Amino acid sequence: xxxxxxxxxxxxxxxxxxxxxxxxxxxxxxxxxxxxxxxxxxxxxxxxxxxxxxxxxxxxxxxxxxxxxxxxxxxxxxxxxxxxxxxxxxxxxxxxxxxxxxxxxxxxxxxxxxxxxxxxxxxxxxxxxxxxxxxxxxxxxxxxxxxxxxxxxxxxxxxxxxxxxxxxxxxxxxxxxxxxxxxxxxxxxxxxxxxxxxxxxxxxxxxxxxxxxxxxxxxxxxxxxxxxxxxxxxxxxxxxxxxxxxxxxxxxxxxxxxxxxxxxxxxxxxxxxxxxxxxxxxxxxxxxxxxxxxxxxxxxxxxxxxxxxxxxxxxxxxxxxxxxxxxxxxxxxxxxxxxxxxxxxxxxxxxxxxxxxxxxxxxxxxxxxxxxxxxxxxxxxxxxxxxxxxxxxxxxxxxxxxxxxxxxxxxxxxxxxxxxxxxxxxxxxxxxxxxxxxxxxxxxxxxxxxxxxxxxxxxxxxxxxxx
Numbered sequence: 001x002x003x004x005x006x007x008x009x010x011x012x013x014x015x016x017x018x019x020x021x022x023x024x025x026x027x028x029x030x031x032x033x034x035x036x037x038x039x040x041x042x043x044x045x046x047x048x049x050x051x052x053x054x055x056x057x058x059x060x061x062x063x064x065x066x067x068x069x070x071x072x073x074x075x076x077x078x079x080x081x082x083x084x085x086x087x088x089x090x091x092x093x094x095x096x097x098x099x100x101x102x103x104x105x106x107x108x109x110x111x112x113x114x115x116x117x118x119x120x121x122x123x124x125x126x127x128x129x130x131x132x133x134x135x136x137x138x139x140x141x142x143x144x145x146x147x148x149x150x151x152x153x154x155x156x157x158x159x160x161x162x163x164x165x166x167x168x169x170x171x172x173x174x175x176x177x178x179x180x181x182x183x184x185x186x187x188x189x190x191x192x193x194x195x196x197x198x199x200x201x202x203x204x205x206x207x208x209x210x211x212x213x214x215x216x217x218x219x220x221x222x223x224x225x226x227x228x229x230x231x232x233x234x235x236x237x238x239x240x241x242x243x244x245x246x247x248x249x250x251x252x253x254x255x256x257x258x259x260x261x262x263x264x265x266x267x268x269x270x271x272x273x274x275x276x277x278x279x280x281x282x283x284x285x286x287x288x289x290x291x292x293x294x295x296x297x298x299x300x301x302x303x304x305x306x307x308x309x310x311x312x313x314x315x316x317x318x319x320x321x322x323x324x325x326x327x328x329x330x331x332x333x334x335x336x337x338x339x340x341x342x343x344x345x346x347x348x349x350x351x352x353x354x355x356x357x358x359x360x361x362x363x364x365x366x367x368x369x370x371x372x373x374x375x376x377x378x379x380x381x382x383x384x385x386x387x388x389x390x391x392x393x394x395x396x397x398x399x400x401x402x403x404x405x406x407x408x409x410x411x412x413x414x415x416x417x418x419x420x421x422x423x424x425x426x427x428x429x430x431x432x433x434x435x436x437x438x439x440x441x442x443x444x445x446x447x448x449x450x451x452x453x454x455x456x457x458x459x460x461x462x463x464x465x466x467x
């Protein structure tokens with residue numbers, strides 16, 4: 001007996017489609033035919049079928065590839081806007097929050113992942129990574145993976161770790177660090193159980209010792225060896241602020257980029273978060289090796305870490321994607337808003353001046369910012385099957401209603417420019433793997449109101465117990 005044909009879905013007669021493909025095609029009055037979980041065809045609406053198993057009327061909408069988030073800490077959504085650390089820099093902020101996070105439970109990880117992913121989906125984001133680096137009590141990365149399955153996002157789950165506590169010269173309290181042998185064993189377990197290297201994978205695992213100030217050289221080296229023996233990617237924080245830079249120079253006698261390179265943490269299978277203080281030599285080495293960077297502009301401003309020299313990175317050839325970073329250092333997870341902020345922040349110019357590439361208001365264009373949020377993120381996560389719209393690509397896309405107030409007077413001139421230059425818009429539709437996860441502005445993965453209520457009760461409990 002023959003297999004039934006895959007279900008079809010037609011995104012019909014969109015006003016504008018920004019494909020972000022290799023030729024940067026932008027199409028007017030276009031449709032996209034999806035069969036199963038892949039794009040089968042796209043082009044002028046008159047050239048595609050008029051019907052399918054499901055039809056989305058895309059008149060009045062802009063269609064873009066699903067946005068890609070390359071750095072997050074989803075558990076932190078439980079500690080947004082916590083008093084006492086609202087005006088702190090990175091190290092003080094961490095030291096204030098570590099005692100609170102020590103009370104995390106498996107249910108908190110699951111629910112906070114659902115909340116964080118719901119926020120991303122509603123902003124048009126279809127693929128996300130998450131960096132979970134502390135595991136108090138019975139917490140495991142599996143709890144976050146369970147939450148992701150309920151949300152229905154494409155997910156790179158990174159197994160973070162902290163192994164150097166305060167008594168050994170690290171930043172975190174000793175109660176939150178793990179034995180390195182246990183860390184490596186769990187990393188190996190997670191890769192064996194969950195990692196899917198295939199085209200269109202919904203779940204992949206990466207290995208992510210937290211930072212130079214919370215893990216040892218030995219763990220960094222051994223994690224790199226394990227990752228490369230198992231064919232998975234590597235992720236960590238690097239060169240986030242001046243204190244991070246000073247820690248590397250005082251403890252290791254070198255810059256953060258030199259430290260990373262000495263441990264084997266450069267290459268096309270590595271991406272580092274932040275790199276606000278990446279110097280010219282480090283930038284050149286990253287470009288030469290294809291080492292990626294997750295740029296997190298809102299978090300960098302929230303913690304006063306500085307402006308990452310993204311224009312200089314791009315000019316040098318460094319792969320760059322965008323990350324919303326932790327929900328307690330950004331306090332939001334709107335990917336269009338993050339891309340807009342990345343665009344605006346590069347135009348300020350101070351970060352670029354040191355590298356001789358200050359371009360003022362043309363430092364980063366709207367289309368370049370959108371590319372960071374799509375193709376750039378896909379490259380940083382090592383994905384060739386997402387990030388642009390073309391036949392054979394995963395059916396991940398976001399639709400924005402150009403008839404809404406925020407686009408008034410903008411979309412009539414340039415829909416793509418308006419998406420980035422006007423106030424950040426919510427997604428009207430978000431499709432992940434051919435499945436509608438946001439329909440006419442409403443999440444379809446689960447009922448949002450009771451999850452928010454549960455999440456808020458957990459947030460009060462978590463902070464209350466720490467106090």
